[in-house]
Amino acid sequence: MIIVRYGEIAIKRGKRKEFEKKLADNIEKILKRKGIPGKTKISRGRILVDAPNEATNIIAKTPGVVSVSPAEVMEYEEIPNYLKKTLMGFNPKSFKVETQRLDKTFLKTSLEINKEIGEFVVKEFGWKVDLENPELVIGIEIIDGKAYVFFEKIKGVGGLPVGTQGKVVALISGGIDSPVAAFLMLKRGAEVIALHFDQGTNAKKVVEKVVEILSDYSPEPIELIVENHFEILKPYVSVLAKLQKREWTCILCKIAMLKRAAEIAKEEGALGIVTGDSLGQVASQTLSNLFIETISVDYPIYRPLIGFDKEEIVSIAKRIGTYDAFLEYPYCECPFRPNRVITQGKITEFYFIRDELRKEGLL
């Protein structure tokens, strides 16, 4: 049996049942996709999953899960015998017993259980008790009158179950940042549709891989929509060439992407667009440029990385596995990038360009 703990969900009063059910359903769906048999049961602040131990790490990746422990289920009285058998041959420097009694009708309190089982272990094995920094933690949870005994607690991704917060369209570029932005939205319970603008570079391969990796955090495989960026950008580039303002290409490129993303979001019933922008990280991600890009699109844009440093983003990318996909293919410079790019777009100049774009029906 695998014990699944979820923190934040339990706090959301009134929504708790709905959230628990969603999380249990999501766990079952992910396990099924991975070809692992697994049946869930919701029980007083825990989800119990009847599945083989190999399911543990898969379940830990499900948004909403705080921690996971593969456990052995038994009557309370059977614990000493079980520990005797299981822990024979181990010789930790120190140990402690940590009990949580989820079933408050159980006759012994958590402290009584800690003391009783702790004393047994000392007597049987002669190990030292260390409540601060033990090498071995014997975990016991009392659920529905039964004792669940375990020795590890694997950290989950946390957050909220996917599907509890509606849908978003995430712009995934083939860089490090945008997959992390999409992950953070999944983690907060949003369903994600991935959108990539293909520029004929290796980036598409990275994105395909990234979407596969991100799908591990989602009950359904993430849908990837690929658009031909040449076709979308061509008319914008023509206007800029006519105005002799090629240095505005990167800003208009983003506007063209966001505009198309908004159309797709509307078609898909998604409530927002997600990008991997982080303030000032590259010369083009300035507040002025982000301002111009944002006011050009009539749809909510979410930038979950806006206040993150590069190191923080890289560390999440490594943890969730998308960094490796980025490293797999050599980086390609954007084929549309002019020699000089605008870093602090002037709004008056933009209005002038916007008027021309409007004449062409592009904005």
Ligand SMILES: Nc1ncnc2c1ncn2[C@@H]1O[C@H](COP(=O)(O)OP(=O)(O)OP(=O)(O)O)[C@@H](O)[C@H]1O
């Ligand atoms: N070809 C693309 N397809 C889809 N989205 C894109 C593409 N290029 C950029 N984006 C979106 O625009 C955001 C900003 O892109 P930009 O190239 O300025 O930044 P970046 O620091 O390289 O970001 P990333 O590391 O995510 O590529 C990206 O995070 C992504 O959400």
